[in-house]
Amino acid sequence: MKHVLLVENHSIVRLATLFIIRDVFPAVTSWETDNFPDALHIVSTRRLDLIVLDINIPDGEGFQMVAKIRRLQPEVTILVFSDIDEELYAVHYLKAGVNGFLSKTSSTPEIRIAILSVLTNGRYVSEMVQQILLRRNITPGMRQSNxxxxxxxxxxxxxxxxxxxxxxxxxxxxxxxxxxxxxxxxxxxxxxxxxxxxxxxxxxxxxxxx
Structure with missing residues (x-):
């Protein structure tokens, strides 16, 4: 049984995401919220396996959200699922402590792979982010185009x-x-x-x- 929290302020996105999660892991207990204070309350009272976290939510706190979640549940898996700029933010959120970063423009198969990856291997990054990390590791002094x-x-x-x-x-x-x-x-x-x-x-x- 997987225990999942969806932090997303659009109900249709929560519904679609939960549908995909249940397709990957049929036995799921889920909680949903559209704001960060309620999310923190759930994290403080429920033991969770996965948190699917949008960044652009009411009372969101950017990178600080990750730190606050980690203080309450250090081992929980966090998958950012957001429409913020993946090229700009993904690496920073991974450094902040999330297990994966997924763009809302991702296809359904990619969303399924991301959920499966973070819950089985503890990590997921898209091909774009892999290329960014590769470029930084190979040529750390290379000037960024953006x-x-x-x-x-x-x-x-x-x-x-x-x-x-x-x-x-x-x-x-x-x-x-x-x-x-x-x-x-x-x-x-x-x-x-x-x-x-x-x-x-x-x-x-x-x-x-x-």
């Missing part, structure tokens, strides 16, 4: 919050770092992306993500 790929995990967190309109003090509180650290990360982001203001940052990122 400058967003040069950002660190923390820089991405700060950038996303800046793009949401958060101020330095708010970002410091959300990420549990000092205001001066936020300013340092902001400066690094601006330097790497060649911008001088948050407005220019928004325009640059919008172009790079098209």
């Amino acid at each position: 400058p967003l790929a040069a950002l660190s995990q923390r820089e991405i967190e700060v950038m996303d919050l800046l793009l949401e309109g958060k101020w330095t003090k708010e970002i410091a509180t959300l990420l549990n770092i000092t205001g001066s650290s936020v300013s340092t990360y902001k400066l690094r982001i601006f330097e790497k992306l060649g911008v001088n203001t948050v407005i220019e940052l928004y325009q640059k990122v919008s172009t790079l993500r098209e």
Whole structure:
């Protein structure tokens, strides 16, 4: 019997995902939620084998969600299933501690393979992510075609919050770092992306993500 939590704010996606999971593992007990606070409550009260986690959910906390889940259930398998940019975010989420990263544009057979892989082998990455990891390992100094790929995990967190309109003090509180650290990360982001203001940052990122 597999115990699965689906954290996804679109009911049709939850239904389709659960259908695929039950096709792979017929004996499944499942819980569903559309927001992160409720997800944490379920994680704290139920022993789980698999968490299928969307990143863009109400009250989501980016990379911090992984750390909070791991503090409650260190051994649980976490599969990110999201529409965020796989090329930009997948490696960072794998480093943050998830077992797999799957794009919502994936085909049904690939979703089935991903679920089976994380629950049997403990790991899944798409062919795209495999190529990214291979390039980084073979040529670690190679310049990335997309400058967003040069950002660190923390820089991405700060950038996303800046793009949401958060101020330095708010970002410091959300990420549990000092205001001066936020300013340092902001400066690094601006330097790497060649911008001088948050407005220019928004325009640059919008172009790079098209």
